[in-house]
Structure formats: structure tokens, C-alpha cells
Amino acid sequence: MxxxxxxxxxxxxxxxxxxxxxxxxxxxxxxxxxxxxxxxxxxxxxxxxxxxxxxxxxxxxxxxxxxxxxxxxxxxxxxxxxxxxxxxxxxxxxxxxxxxxxxxxxxxxxxxxxxxIHTKEPFLFSTYKSGITPTLLVITGSSWKSKIYPKEHFVNIINALHVKSFVAWGSEEERNDAQFICEHTNATMLPKMSLNELKAIIKNSQLIIGADSGPTHIAWALGRPSITIFGPTPSARNTVTTPINLTIDCEKAINARDINKHDFCIQHIDPLKIIALAKELLPC
Missing domain, CATH: 3.40.50.2000 (Glycogen Phosphorylase B;)
Known part of the structure; x- marks a missing residue:
């Protein structure tokens, strides 16, 4: 690979x-x-x-x-x-x-x-031992700019949920977004991590929220509750929804053979909808 x-x-x-x-x-x-x-x-x-x-x-x-x-x-x-x-x-x-x-x-x-597929067991593994146990883990980035959920919306989500939150990042641009989010919330910015470390943190998290990206999909692979936010890519094609792995998208028809990487519809997804889903998944 x-x-x-x-x-x-x-x-x-x-x-x-x-x-x-x-x-x-x-x-x-x-x-x-x-x-x-x-x-x-x-x-x-x-x-x-x-x-x-x-x-x-x-x-x-x-x-x-x-x-x-x-x-x-x-x-x-x-x-x-x-x-x-x-x-x-x-x-x-x-x-x-x-x-x-x-x-x-x-x-x-x-x-x-x-x-x-709905009865699968976790199939990703990590040797890293971490004492970090996020109630909420936010994944800031994705492979295309048009798949990234606005940092300002993540601020609204974290401030509305009032739980122990951490923000993960990979690239320098993602780091800047993570820093902005943490400056406007009580969230903690994680250091840059290897995939081995990230898998351990995700496994320790009670809820993961992020865009259509590898790190967010790791939550599904590990059987951890998640909300995946979809913009210009079709949610039905790119993940499997379960009672604990939910999706939210732009509510528009998307042709899987003709993806528009310049469609920034993800920016218009109301954070209040994500907050409502998060409250369903978070422990009382």
C-alpha cells in the first residue's frame, strides 16, 4: 500500500x-x-x-x-x-x-x-497507550478544501455541547484551524500524531466528529460513535451508517462519477443539526 x-x-x-x-x-x-x-x-x-x-x-x-x-x-x-x-x-x-x-x-x-457488514468487529489496531480520553474528538481536515467543515461551525458545536473536547490535526493548515477552534472554546489541541497514536486516541473517544476523511472513517472501523459531515461527496457511497455512526450531508443529489471538487456546499450545513445528532450519541 x-x-x-x-x-x-x-x-x-x-x-x-x-x-x-x-x-x-x-x-x-x-x-x-x-x-x-x-x-x-x-x-x-x-x-x-x-x-x-x-x-x-x-x-x-x-x-x-x-x-x-x-x-x-x-x-x-x-x-x-x-x-x-x-x-x-x-x-x-x-x-x-x-x-x-x-x-x-x-x-x-x-x-x-x-x-x-453491520456485525463487524473492530479491525484496526494500535500499540500506543494513551491516557487521553476525549468525550468529543474533532477532526479538522480532509483531502480537499471543499470537504472541510468551517472552523467557526466547529466552535459553535463544541461550545454547545459542554464536554471534554480535543481537536486533532495533520497538516499546517489543519493546525491553524485547530488553534482557532481551541482559542474560541475550552477544547484542547492535540500534538501532531502518527497514525498509530491517532488510532489509540480515536479508540478512547466517546464521539468523533469530522468531515469525509480517513481519520473520521477510522472511528467506524474501530466501532466508535461518530458523525461524518459530507459535502461534495455522496455519503451513501462512502460510509456505512449504523446506530452509532451517523452522517449528515448537503441534501443534494451528487453523481459519484462526476464529483465537483469546487462545490463548497458543506459550508452551509447547519451546526445545530450536528449538535442535535451529537446529543443523541453522547452519554447522558
């Missing part, structure tokens, strides 16, 4: 080995990574390789690792050419929920029954 995301799956007892790669926006390292993939392939002689990402780049990686690779068919992909690299492909509509799509592909490839 991409090198900077290895910490997400680290320490999982169900994973034998994680191979970090540097492929994202790094064409200069492609030949070096190609040689690494060829070595991995020779060492392991994989019976089957699944490509769950469904991009040309990931499909090429799967093909290098094994000729017996499986992925989505050309009608199920944003980059249809990726299907050319697969030995076997399956039709699973691109618009379906991402988590269920990946699960369906895995089950079809292995010829096993589809399990009930």
Missing part, C-alpha cells in the same frame, strides 16, 4: 505482511518500485491478487504481483482501462457503497458468502 498510509493497517494480527510503496505522484521512483514489486512477486508466488482500488496504477501493480489478478470490470470503474490488466473481473456498479463494493469483489473472487 502507499507508504504514508501503512500506519492505518499496522499492528493488525490478521495481516501477515504490509509492503509500502511510493507510487503516488512520484513517477521518478516508478522503476525502483517496479523492481520491488517483481521481487515481492518472485518471493511469494501469489495464488491470487485482488485490486480493490480500481485505478490503472493499482491494476498495474496487481498484474505485476501475479497474472492471476482480480478486479472490477470496465463498466464498474472510473478508469475503465484498468480492467485490461485483470485475469478475472466482476461487475459491481461503481455507484454502490465503496465498502460493500470491495466486500462483494472479495467474496466473488474467493467464492464465499457476503457477510453482514
Amino acid at each position: 502507499e507508504e504514508k498510509f501503512v500506519g492505518i493497517l499496522d499492528n493488525n494480527p490478521h495481516i501477515y505482511t504490509i509492503y509500502p510503496l511510493r507510487l503516488k505522484n512520484n513517477k521518478l521512483h516508478f522503476f525502483k518500485e517496479y523492481q520491488k514489486l517483481k521481487t515481492i512477486s518472485k518471493q511469494n508466488q501469489y495464488d491470487l491478487v485482488l485490486d480493490l482500488q480500481g485505478l490503472i496504477k493499482s491494476a498495474l501493480v496487481a498484474r505485476i504481483l501475479s497474472p492471476n489478478c482480480v478486479g472490477f470490470d470496465q463498466h464498474s470503474l472510473r478508469e475503465p482501462l484498468a480492467s485490461w490488466f485483470y485475469n478475472t473481473s466482476f461487475y459491481i456498479p461503481y455507484e454502490e457503497n465503496v465498502i460493500l463494493r470491495n466486500l462483494k469483489l472479495t467474496c466473488k473472487a474467493l467464492n464465499i458468502e457476503l457477510p453482514d
Whole structure:
């Protein structure tokens, strides 16, 4: 997997080995990574390789690792050419929920029954021991500016809930937002953390609120109560709602194949709606 995301799956007892790669926006390292993939392939002689990402780049990686690779068919992909690299492909509509799509592909490839995703157990793990136990953990950032919920709205949410709150951040811009939030509330700004540390903090939290981002989705993976705020991305496609994992969005139709990264509709989501959901999830 991409090198900077290895910490997400680290320490999982169900994973034998994680191979970090540097492929994202790094064409200069492609030949070096190609040689690494060829070595991995020779060492392991994989019976089957699944490509769950469904991009040309990931499909090429799967093909290098094994000729017996499986992925989505050309009608199920944003980059249809990726299907050319697969030995076997399956039709699973691109618009379906991402988590269920990946699960369906895995089950079809292995010829096993589809399990009930709502009865899953936590599947992320951390070795970090933390004494920080937030009642509320706020995640400030996301991968696009249009997916970031305004810091002023987070101020309103924290001040309305009156609970022990912490704010997590990753980039310098997120740090500035976190600092603003903490200056206008009684929240505590966390230091910059590794993914191993962040997983531990999320596991210790009673409620996580954040935009459509990896750290917010970790809460669902760990079985922790959460509210995920969606802007220009479709909530129904990007997470699974449960009684403790709620979503709120812009209440507009969004085409999963034609996402507008310049749509800042998230800014218009009323913080009062999030406050109401938070009060349902927080302990009395």
C-alpha cells in the first residue's frame, strides 16, 4: 500500500505482511518500485491478487504481483482501462457503497458468502497507550478544501455541547484551524500524531466528529460513535451508517462519477443539526 498510509493497517494480527510503496505522484521512483514489486512477486508466488482500488496504477501493480489478478470490470470503474490488466473481473456498479463494493469483489473472487457488514468487529489496531480520553474528538481536515467543515461551525458545536473536547490535526493548515477552534472554546489541541497514536486516541473517544476523511472513517472501523459531515461527496457511497455512526450531508443529489471538487456546499450545513445528532450519541 502507499507508504504514508501503512500506519492505518499496522499492528493488525490478521495481516501477515504490509509492503509500502511510493507510487503516488512520484513517477521518478516508478522503476525502483517496479523492481520491488517483481521481487515481492518472485518471493511469494501469489495464488491470487485482488485490486480493490480500481485505478490503472493499482491494476498495474496487481498484474505485476501475479497474472492471476482480480478486479472490477470496465463498466464498474472510473478508469475503465484498468480492467485490461485483470485475469478475472466482476461487475459491481461503481455507484454502490465503496465498502460493500470491495466486500462483494472479495467474496466473488474467493467464492464465499457476503457477510453482514453491520456485525463487524473492530479491525484496526494500535500499540500506543494513551491516557487521553476525549468525550468529543474533532477532526479538522480532509483531502480537499471543499470537504472541510468551517472552523467557526466547529466552535459553535463544541461550545454547545459542554464536554471534554480535543481537536486533532495533520497538516499546517489543519493546525491553524485547530488553534482557532481551541482559542474560541475550552477544547484542547492535540500534538501532531502518527497514525498509530491517532488510532489509540480515536479508540478512547466517546464521539468523533469530522468531515469525509480517513481519520473520521477510522472511528467506524474501530466501532466508535461518530458523525461524518459530507459535502461534495455522496455519503451513501462512502460510509456505512449504523446506530452509532451517523452522517449528515448537503441534501443534494451528487453523481459519484462526476464529483465537483469546487462545490463548497458543506459550508452551509447547519451546526445545530450536528449538535442535535451529537446529543443523541453522547452519554447522558
